[in-house]
Amino acid sequence: MPSTIETIDFHGQSALRLVTAAGARVIVSLHGAQVLSWIPPGGEERLYLSPLARFDGSAAIRGGVPVCFPQFAGLGPLPHHGFARTAAWSVATERSGKDFALVTLALSDSDATRALWPHPFRAELGILIEDSRLDLELEVENTGSERFEFTAALHTYLAVREVEQSRLEGLHGYDYRDKVDADRIRRDSGDVLLIEAETDRLYQDVKRPLLLREYDRSLGINADGFPDVVVWNPWVERSVALPDLPANGFRHMLCVEAAAAHRPVHLGAGESWWGRQTLVAL
Numbered sequence: 337m338p339s340t341i342e343t344i345d346f347h348g349q350s351a352l353r354l355v356t357a358a359g360a361r362v363i364v365s366l367h368g369a370q371v372l373s374w375i376p377p378g379g380e381e382r383l384y385l386s387p388l389a390r391f392d393g394s395a396a397i398r399g400g401v402p403v404c405f406p407q408f409a410g411l412g413p414l415p416h417h418g419f420a421r422t423a424a425w426s427v428a429t430e431r432s433g434k435d436f437a438l439v440t441l442a443l444s445d446s447d448a449t450r451a452l453w454p455h456p457f458r459a460e461l462g463i464l465i466e467d468s469r470l471d472l473e474l475e476v477e478n479t480g481s482e483r484f485e486f487t488a489a490l491h492t493y494l495a496v497r498e499v500e501q502s503r504l505e506g507l508h509g510y511d512y513r514d515k516v517d518a519d520r521i522r523r524d525s526g527d528v529l530l531i532e533a534e535t536d537r538l539y540q541d542v543k544r545p546l547l548l549r550e551y552d553r554s555l556g557i558n559a560d561g562f563p564d565v566v567v568w569n570p571w572v573e574r575s576v577a578l579p580d581l582p583a584n585g586f587r588h589m590l591c592v593e594a595a596a597a598h599r600p601v602h603l604g605a606g607e608s609w610w611g612r613q614t615l616v617a618l
């Protein structure tokens with residue numbers, strides 16, 4: 337059976353479903369260019385999508401891989417995490433072969449984006465599945481005549497069986513800004529990161545691939561172009577403040593985000609930048 341790409345309705349949103357001959361699957365919504373499901377061959381969902389996520393277009397969808405652009409979190413005057421995650425993207429390319437399926441979604445400036453951020457741009461998100469691997473590549477081009485700067489992230493919600501039993505390896509020795517401790521800069525000194533309380537950290541200039549281990553499965557996480565890693569889990573109290581996350585939702589998710597946030601990316605007229613996050617199911 338060949339790999340396929342088809343348009344589907346997903347909770348009322350127009351989406352694409354990619355399926356490879358080996359049985360890997362992805363669903364990506366055109367609202368926000370948001371990957372909402374990734375199932376590698378073997379049949380286990382690896383992304384967390386909140387059962388209370390809102391799909392009416394009024395807000396970002398809680399889960400999957402929101403695209404944060406042109407602002408990460410509250411690092412500027414724009415809406416939290418920018419406007420890309422709530423914008424309508426369009427399909428730029430679709431390609432599939434025996435072993436892979438690839439789509440590219442695109443977003444350009446419009447009256448609505450220029451009202452918030454007065455810069456001409458074109459952003460593309462490439463989504464590629466091949467074997468047990470998912471590659472997400474964000475490219476941003478400055479199509480105007482003046483320099484601009486931005487911050488960005490692929491805000492990946494990983495599905496975990498029990499977050500307390502998960503171990504994230506690879507961050508040892510890196511500095512991070514700790515949002516749950518008044519933005520203090522700390523150095524990670526443990527061999528593994530265990531999630532045992534609210535966690536909201538921006539690790540800077542991470543050079544190593546990461547490994548998320550659970551009892552019976554692991555996930556390799558790599559980034560190119562994105563220098564930073566954000567690790568976020570809202571834990572018990574913060575979850576209550578999020579109407580689109582169930583009370584026990586925090587237990588089944590861990591955000592490990594590829595980010596360019598510590599230092600903004602600067603783009604001159606005609607220049608472009610790209611960053612990629614790769615997940616490998618092990």
Ligand SMILES: O=P(O)(O)OC[C@H]1O[C@@H](O)[C@H](O)[C@@H](O)[C@@H]1O
Pocket residue numbers: 396409416417491515536537566568593
């Ligand atoms: O609720 P939002 O806007 O999707 O943001 C979720 C979280 O996103 C993370 O990336 C931030 O580090 C957190 O501070 C934030 O709470």
